[in-house]
Amino acid sequence: MTVQTKVRQKGPGSLVSKVGASLRHAISSGQYSPGQKLPSEVELTETHKVSRTVIREAVAALKSDGIVEVRQGAGIFVLDPAFQMTPARIVDKARVSSDLEVLEVRAPLEIEAAGLAAARRSPAQEEAIFECHRQVLRCIEENESIREADLALHVAIAEATNNPLFRQHLEFHGTAVIPQSRPLPDPDFAEQTAYRRLIHKEHEAIVMAISDRDEEAARNAMRDHLRGSQARYRELLRNSRAIPG
């Protein structure tokens, strides 16, 4: 038997769990961003002063959690958080929530997020919000769906809170949309355009308040926007119910 050059673990918790926690922290703290490759197994054995067995088992756990993907011959890569097991995926599996229920939960969160975004946004985050706002306008002018651009704007606002939980909660209902971006059942073209420009105008109030660092105005603008959306959506429901199946 060869001489042991590595100290056997002493103290609570196994080496596998310790290395696992260390890797999780490295990833979640941004040391390795999505798509990036982790050090090789051999390098990790040297960094953590453990055997390859421990590294492989720790990586097996991360892999199971959807945090990394491992390609033989290539390496260990950090997965995009969108591919990780998010609460949305579990909850969506368990139950399909109605859009109104989702809105009801989202509204207070997004109102608060707008206020915090106004208080905390960095110049870069401000720019990102403006860019998303412009993208929504571009979709309106080109008569394209504003769905993705709309969601991206809301995500940018959540990001500007600098509390990652807001963004996570938005992704919680990632497959649900804010109703104003749903296709109208049978829209008159001019009416649709007016409708979408109203959305744009409401967005503008939010974005300007965030830019002005006006927390209260941002909250109020988002509240008005979402109340308007809820009202429009309920109207939508009533109208679509009046149409014989």
Add this chain to the structure above:
Amino acid sequence: MTVQTKVRQKGPGSLVSKVGASLRHAISSGQYSPGQKLPSEVELTETHKVSRTVIREAVAALKSDGIVEVRQGAGIFVLDPAFQMTPARIVDKARVSSDLEVLEVRAPLEIEAAGLAAARRSPAQEEAIFECHRQVLRCIEENESIREADLALHVAIAEATNNPLFRQHLEFHGTAVIPQSRPLPDPDFAEQTAYRRLIHKEHEAIVMAISDRDEEAARNAMRDHLRGSQARYRELLRNSRAIPG
């Protein structure tokens, strides 16, 4: 090199993922029920005709998913589903959110929930809220931790919204607690009692507003309560930081 008696894996997917899937299926299909011990690692190597490395890595994945717990010298045991992957656990693994971040997200949700509970609660739900409220008082009078009773009260309020997403969001941070129920670092006994009675009084305002079906009062009471909690928690943080490590 010794003669290989096991066939090297051929076909898509690694042996680790295959054994992992097999074990998951055995557990979910009821072959091994909660609390029951799985076969030993050596037995599993024989059953699946793979090396112990493969078994250990497969078990590491199951362990990370919270499906089994492993005790050195004892064996591998199936966990009760209640201990398995819940949204809270996933999020906690990926990142440790600060309590203040959690509070920041929870506050708007709980304020809204209080308002909706006032609007929508059934008599049975009203009773449940009162019962939880009384339980908190009992814990205070018996000098027991109010943590569980406090959480149960918040859950009862979320339930009374009759929108299951509110309860789900509360469970989202199931392991995080509302700060007023945290142990104080070095409490003077009389001060602690006064403190907990203040909590009880704030709860009372919320519960009465819900009973009175007063949405606005419920929201305001919850807002005051949570703002008070946040302020107290920040004070707690400042005080604990002043104590030399």
Add this chain to the structure above:
DNA sequence: CTTCCTAAATAGGTATGACAAATTTCAATT
């Protein structure tokens, strides 16, 4: 007969080395 203690057996944790398979990189050739 019951209880306690100790040794052995069982079972998981870690380290090491070897080889197979997949991917990437590099050098030589066209």
Add this chain to the structure above:
DNA sequence: AATTGAAATTTGTCATACCTATTTAGGAAG
């Protein structure tokens, strides 16, 4: 510059050895 093939790198699996923790079994004492 593009292509091809070999070498290097990296992960997947197997085997062996030893350490640590728990369980079991047997014997001795009360």
